[in-house]
Amino acid sequence: MSRHPEVLWAQRSDKVYLTVALPDAKDVFVKCEPQGLFAFSASGVQDKAYSFSLELYGSIEPEKGEKGWWKRLLKSEEKPAPYLKVDWNKWCDEDDEESTSDLVSNDDAQFVGEDDRSSDDEGMLYLPDLEKARA
Numbered sequence: 001m002s003r004h005p006e007v008l009w010a011q012r013s014d015k016v017y018l019t020v021a022l023p024d025a026k027d028v029f030v031k032c033e034p035q036g037l038f039a040f041s042a043s044g045v046q047d048k049a050y051s052f053s054l055e056l057y058g059s060i061e062p063e064k065g066e067k068g069w070w071k072r073l074l075k076s077e078e079k080p081a082p083y084l085k086v087d088w089n090k091w092c093d094e095d096d097e098e099s100t101s102d103l104v105s106n107d108d109a110q111f112v113g114e115d116d117r118s119s120d121d122e123g124m125l126y127l128p129d130l131e132k133a134r135a
Contacts, residue, residue: 002049002050002051003049004052005020005021005052006022006083007021007040007083007085008021008085008086008087009073009085010089010091010092011073013067013068013132015130015132016130016132017087017129017130018038018130019087019090020040024044025043026042026044026047027042028041029042034060036055036056036060037053037055037056038054038055038060039052039053040052052083054073054074056074056075056130057070057073057074057075058070059132060130060131061132069094
């Protein structure tokens with residue numbers, strides 16, 4: 001049976017940030033469909049399987065996008081699963097966005113420890129930024 005890793009999220013008007021807290025992840029699979037379906041799977045320590053899928057609030061189009069804030073991460077209005085949490089380190093209010101530069105801009109998924117990030121981020125998998133589609 002598959003487990004759920006902790007998933008942190010934040011947004012800007014044109015991007016959604018997802019960070020998966022899964023130290024030593026192997027065989028990472030990420031799929032994001034334009035209509036907002038997102039899937040992740042990987043093997044963790046001792047080859048334990050981890051996976052989750054999300055139906056995002058809006059559409060994702062990597063090449064095109066119009067700025068706009070989502071009301072929430074998921075399309076469903078139900079309370080999100082306990083493994084989904086706000087990433088307060090990347091969070092930015094609508095009013096503050098123009099004065100704050102983007103914190104992360106990756107072309108590909110990247111494990112912390114592969115570069116010079118702080119040890120506080122150990123075991124975090126930063127997924128590529130998801131560009132929001134036009135509303």
